[in-house]
Amino acid sequence: MNTTTLPKLTFSQYLTYDDGTDNRYELVRQELKLMNPPTLLHIRIAKFLESQFDLEIARLGYPWEAFREVGQQTESDSARLPDVLVITQEVAESLMDCSAVLQVPSLLVVEIVSPSSSRDDYKEKLAEYQAFGIPEYWVVDPVSRRDRRVTVYLLENKVYQKQEFRGNLRIISATFPELNLTAEQVLRGKL
Numbered sequence: 001m002n003t004t005t006l007p008k009l010t011f012s013q014y015l016t017y018d019d020g021t022d023n024r025y026e027l028v029r030q031e032l033k034l035m036n037p038p039t040l041l042h043i044r045i046a047k048f049l050e051s052q053f054d055l056e057i058a059r060l061g062y063p064w065e066a067f068r069e070v071g072q073q074t075e076s077d078s079a080r081l082p083d084v085l086v087i088t089q090e091v092a093e094s095l096m097d098c099s100a101v102l103q104v105p106s107l108l109v110v111e112i113v114s115p116s117s118s119r120d121d122y123k124e125k126l127a128e129y130q131a132f133g134i135p136e137y138w139v140v141d142p143v144s145r146r147d148r149r150v151t152v153y154l155l156e157n158k159v160y161q162k163q164e165f166r167g168n169l170r171i172i173s174a175t176f177p178e179l180n181l182t183a184e185q186v187l188r189g190k191l
Helices: 011-015 040-060 089-094 118-132 183-188
Strands: 025-028 031-034 064-067 071-075 078-080 084-088 108-112 136-141 149-156 159-165
Touching: 011 025, 011 078, 040 064, 040 084, 040 108, 040 183, 064 089, 071 118, 078 118, 084 089, 108 118, 118 136, 118 149, 118 159, 136 183, 149 183
Parallel strands: 108 136
Antiparallel strands: 025 031, 025 078, 064 084, 071 078, 084 108, 136 149, 149 159
């Protein structure tokens, strides 16, 4: 079996890194971290949330956009690949001809837990998003057999306050206060 040592990269090197494969990497303190391919449920949830956010943005006439597969810088030498994020149209327009990695905080970031990402999503990414000033962070956990839930973290005085939603509880969002989605709808990825 061949093992390849991945190079250490600066943030600016990461923005143009191409190893000639379709692999996707996060940058964690100059280390490339290979992202595992997601499950179909993971993809369905991300697509569902992106479309629900887009519908709410259009309904309210907000100058925002929701995206999948856009990176978010979290530290000077780190960038994550959230499953969904929401940004202003102004920020989106500024990235049209650049690598799609935000260097300013998104309005909202969503991570969908997979078996290999639970620790990162609940601890490491949580700390990074909080320190970088992401106002709202959702962790969607469809893989926990005992405790499937959507956890919403809201930034208050530079510290995340946590709310957990399960079953038919309506998710409360500061970014989208009128959003009418239950935890179960999000965890299924459909209405």
